[in-house]
Amino acid sequence: MQINDMPKLIEAVYENGVFKPLQKVDLKEGERVKV
Template sequence: MTEAIPAVYENGIFKPLQKVDLPEHKHVHLMVIPEDELELLYSQKKAMSKIIGAGSSGLTDVAGKHDHYLY
């Protein structure tokens, strides 16, 4: 289960802002992203998704007609 959970950092402790469905003492890894950087992260994710989607376009000659598809 991978989930993004908003939290606040107070007195050396990350406190979730919503209920977390985990058993007590379960070890987890946190990826800390300051809230003011989320907009940039989401825009980068959207741009990368478009690039990644090129592989599932069904086109079989993308390498040969690279310039045609880009321009």
């Protein structure tokens, strides 16, 4: 995370042990996020 990055609120559903976003997200494969 860079200093100028702003947090984003992304709605997701938790299914079978995985959070699935309800909208397209601009993340790289394997990128870490905080929920």
